[in-house]
Amino acid sequence: MPYVDRIAEPWGTRTPYGPGEPWPVRVDSFLESGLRAQDVERWVQSATILHSNGDGLDIAVKDGRVVGVRGRAQDRVNHGRLGPKDLYGWQAANAPDRLVRPLVRENGRLVETDWDTAMERVAGRARRLLDEQGPSAIGFYTTGQLFLEEYYTLALIAHGGVGTNHLDGNTRLCTATAAAALKESFGCDGQPGSYTDVDHADVIALYGHNVAETQTVLWSRILDRLAGPNPPALVCVDPRETPVSRAAAVHLANRPGTNVALMNGLLHEILANGWIDERYVRDHVVGFEELEKRVRDFPVEKAARICDVPVDALREAARLIGTARRLLSTVLQGFYQAHQATAAAVQVNNVHLVRGMLGRPGCGVLQMNGQPTAQNTRECGADGDLPGFRNWSNDAHVRDLARVWNVDPMDIPHYAPPTHAMQMLRYAEEGSIRFLYVTGTNPAVSLPELVRIRSILGQERLFLVVQDIFLTETAQLADVVLPAATWAEKTGTFTNADRTVHLSEKAVEPPGEARPDLDIFLDFARRLDLRDKDGAPLVKWGDAEGAFEAWKECSRGRPCDYSGLSYARLRGSGGVQWPCDDEHPDGTERLYADGRFWSDPGHCEDYGRDLVTGAPLSDIEYKALNPDGKAIIKAAEYVPPHEEPDGDFPFWLTTGRTIYHFHTRTKTARAPQLQRAAPEPWVEMSPADAARLGFTEGDLLEVATARGAVRARLRVTSMRDGVIFLPFHYGYWDRPDGAGPGESPGRAANELTITQWDPASKQPVFKTAAARVSLVTASSGAPSQAPTTAASRPVSADVPATAGGADAQAEEVMR
Numbered sequence: 001m002p003y004v005d006r007i008a009e010p011w012g013t014r015t016p017y018g019p020g021e022p023w024p025v026r027v028d029s030f031l032e033s034g035l036r037a038q039d040v041e042r043w044v045q046s047a048t049i050l051h052s053n054g055d056g057l058d059i060a061v062k063d064g065r066v067v068g069v070r071g072r073a074q075d076r077v078n079h080g081r082l083g084p085k086d087l088y089g090w091q092a093a094n095a096p097d098r099l100v101r102p103l104v105r106e107n108g109r110l111v112e113t114d115w116d117t118a119m120e121r122v123a124g125r126a127r128r129l130l131d132e133q134g135p136s137a138i139g140f141y142t143t144g145q146l147f148l149e150e151y152y153t154l155a156l157i158a159h160g161g162v163g164t165n166h167l168d169g170n171t172r173l174c175t176a177t178a179a180a181a182l183k184e185s186f187g188c189d190g191q192p193g194s195y196t197d198v199d200h201a202d203v204i205a206l207y208g209h210n211v212a213e214t215q216t217v218l219w220s221r222i223l224d225r226l227a228g229p230n231p232p233a234l235v236c237v238d239p240r241e242t243p244v245s246r247a248a249a250v251h252l253a254n255r256p257g258t259n260v261a262l263m264n265g266l267l268h269e270i271l272a273n274g275w276i277d278e279r280y281v282r283d284h285v286v287g288f289e290e291l292e293k294r295v296r297d298f299p300v301e302k303a304a305r306i307c308d309v310p311v312d313a314l315r316e317a318a319r320l321i322g323t324a325r326r327l328l329s330t331v332l333q334g335f336y337q338a339h340q341a342t343a344a345a346v347q348v349n350n351v352h353l354v355r356g357m358l359g360r361p362g363c364g365v366l367q368m369n370g371q372p373t374a375q376n377t378r379e380c381g382a383d384g385d386l387p388g389f390r391n392w393s394n395d396a397h398v399r400d401l402a403r404v405w406n407v408d409p410m411d412i413p414h415y416a417p418p419t420h421a422m423q424m425l426r427y428a429e430e431g432s433i434r435f436l437y438v439t440g441t442n443p444a445v446s447l448p449e450l451v452r453i454r455s456i457l458g459q460e461r462l463f464l465v466v467q468d469i470f471l472t473e474t475a476q477l478a479d480v481v482l483p484a485a486t487w488a489e490k491t492g493t494f495t496n497a498d499r500t501v502h503l504s505e506k507a508v509e510p511p512g513e514a515r516p517d518l519d520i521f522l523d524f525a526r527r528l529d530l531r532d533k534d535g536a537p538l539v540k541w542g543d544a545e546g547a548f549e550a551w552k553e554c555s556r557g558r559p560c561d562y563s564g565l566s567y568a569r570l571r572g573s574g575g576v577q578w579p580c581d582d583e584h585p586d587g588t589e590r591l592y593a594d595g596r597f598w599s600d601p602g603h604c605e606d607y608g609r610d611l612v613t614g615a616p617l618s619d620i621e622y623k624a625l626n627p628d629g630k631a632i633i634k635a636a637e638y639v640p641p642h643e644e645p646d647g648d649f650p651f652w653l654t655t656g657r658t659i660y661h662f663h664t665r666t667k668t669a670r671a672p673q674l675q676r677a678a679p680e681p682w683v684e685m686s687p688a689d690a691a692r693l694g695f696t697e698g699d700l701l702e703v704a705t706a707r708g709a710v711r712a713r714l715r716v717t718s719m720r721d722g723v724i725f726l727p728f729h730y731g732y733w734d735r736p737d738g739a740g741p742g743e744s745p746g747r748a749a750n751e752l753t754i755t756q757w758d759p760a761s762k763q764p765v766f767k768t769a770a771a772r773v774s775l776v777t778a779s780s781g782a783p784s785q786a787p788t789t790a791a792s793r794p795v796s797a798d799v800p801a802t803a804g805g806a807d808a809q810a811e812e813v814m815r
């Protein structure tokens with residue numbers, strides 16, 4: 001059997017294929033040391049949870065423990081492949097420091113207790129605050145890693161039971177702009193495209209999307225197209241050199257914060273050359289004239305000057321995109337975590353609308369997600385929106401949801417847009433939110449400006465509940481910690497970025513007294529005695545399948561219609577894309593194939609926003625656009641970032657991810673192969689900047705902004721001059737201080753980032769901040785420990801290549 005070190009070779013062996021051909025199968029697997037496939041007692045169906053790609057896998061079980069994973073050959077998403085985080089990350093479930101008993105704070109310390117005591121403390125505080133201050137004292141902050149059933153239950157508890165508008169997920173940090181951009185252009189959330197568009201596209205444009213590291217299996221699919229006959233041309237927009245930019249026909253390394261200028265330049269060139277589908281625009285789109293007017297005075301020369309990219313490269317990118325016969329575009333954090341996030345992402349949609357490139361094989365937009373179940377957070381309303389993509393400002397939609405939940409419409413808060421995470425933290429800072437229930441996420445590392453976040457979460461007057469599988473930095477600040485089960489220890493469904501629904505079955509028992517998140521939510525609802533308008537229990541299900549069946553009814557007739565699905569239908573399947581209903585019993589590969597959109601004022605999920613100010617439009621303003629089932633082109637003017645480099649802080653600081661870690665490393669740092677591959681943070685800088693400042697590879701540097709400082713060793717890469725990069729995964733739980741830096745120098749990138757967000761999507765700005773860099777100690781000759789395999793590849797040939805070694809050999813079987 002061929003074995004490959006998948007730390008050293010993250011994308012595995014190539015299986016080339018040509019346009020329109022099926023992507024070959026390659027089954028990847030990794031088992032605990034010394035085990036072979038025949039030693040496995042059971043294989044249990046599931047999917048991947050450490051990124052948003054949603055690859056089908058089977059969990060290997062022996063002696064009641066998870067002992068490995070294997071890709072599912074029949075799955076439509078991955079055809080058997082897995083990425084490094086999937087192959088090694090499952091080991092976190094078996095980590096010895098899992099939370100196994102509830103904890104409560106006594107005399108300033110967290111001490112073990114029983115479930116009844118912990119839950120009574122949680123429910124008791126919630127009841128008291130509801131009596132004294134009302135629902136606005138209560139906030140819920142969840143994640144992109146629970147299951148659909150759990151989000152739907154949480155949304156019902158928060159919106160239909162407690163009656164608070166303060167509900168969001170950490171998906172605000174990754175996918176809020178995806179949702180916002182889809183709503184602005186198409187009237188409704190939901191990806192138009194499908195991963196199978198990779199099989200057909202002749203041009204793939206990736207905007208701020210280092211897919212090689214964020215969705216490794218999708219990149220494998222693209223690499224296999226590149227290795228086959230008639231490969232697609234790639235256009236890459238990214239200030240860093242990445243595996244994507246190295247494979248691209250055109251790489252636009254624009255100055256941070258200039259994405260809208262870049263898009264306006266591209267659109268100007270596309271329109272000026274007449275690369276538009278006039279019929280499609282006439283029949284299916286409104287707003288074209290506004291776009292024409294907006295980009296008329298934005299020639300590529302002007303865009304190139306603002307973005308600081310070669311004008312010929314911009315022109316060539318426009319030619320490739322403008323003349324593609326099948327164009328696939330993908331968008332992620334480089335666009336989403338910026339000050340004009342939605343405005344820029346919407347311009348990518350506009351390219352497809354003016355080119356008529358939607359609803360056909362190879363013609364799709366993937367406004368990507370960051371997390372495995374981010375899509376469900378949005379669909380089920382755990383990001384604060386109303387479930388089933390209902391419009392909070394359309395009374396008919398609120399009434400319809402009230403019918404489904406059997407509550408009074410006035411009990412569902414819809415007086416204002418839902419409170420986004422950054423605003424919830426502000427309310428907690430000001431003292432109006434007094435109870436914050438955090439599930440499966442770690443804001444004490446992931447939110448911007450951590451000094452402020454730690455002080456908000458650590459306040460005496462805020463009752464903080466954290467439900468998680470480990471004692472994270474956030475959990476260490478909590479009043480009550482509830483030990484949760486992880487993915488292999490419970491059953492549920494989840495949906496990936498191309499709308500593919502997977503079932504994940506329980507494979508093993510949770511450790512100690514840990515419980516599935518769903519069970520804990522049901523317990524909370526019971527203790528609050530939440531009732532519907534007839535006095536019956538509000539939450540009418542007691543298990544995951546019951547929750548799924550209820551969700552099917554809630555989604556029936558909505559764009560994300562699950563009514564044709566069931567656990568039985570998903571069991572054994574290779575994933576099904578919603579909508580799946582009587583009309584589409586096998587699911588739906590691409591949305592909007594008929595050129596009709598969910599934009600009719602009575603149907604749309606949102607009336608949209610002003611892209612510059614973020615002000616919500618009224619129904620009257622929306623109707624004036626006259627969408628009537630057509631897509632909406634929204635133009636945007638370029639506005640410079642709020643904070644730009646100056647004499648004191650001369651660098652652009654941008655933060656991001658590495659291929660080997662997920663979010664705040666809660667799970668991936670507990671997988672030895674992943675942790676060894678990227679054991680500590682680093683700072684990237686271009687060769688010219690390093691030479692100018694006299695720095696060399698491995699020097700310990702201090703990076704500072706107006707908010708704080710961190711220390712990290714230097715990796716010199718082919719980065720854009722004037723820009724530095726820090727990975728954001730690293731916090732403090734595995735350092736002596738625990739919850740924060742304490743007396744030691746900081747290392748979490750978010751010590752430095754700014755409390756600002758995109759006005760439309762409310763996604764925080766992680767990609768632009770002004771920073772300075774100084775030397776702490778020179779390197780003794782040892783390089784930084786940044787991985788060499790991906791974007792942090794060193795310019796120096798002397799740095800040893802990242803490898804996993806003997807315990808990272810994963811099996812690959814070609815079929």
Ligand code: SF4
Binds near residue numbers: 144173662663664
């Ligand atoms: S690393 Fe965290 S914040 Fe970033 S995309 Fe992934 S889940 Fe979202």
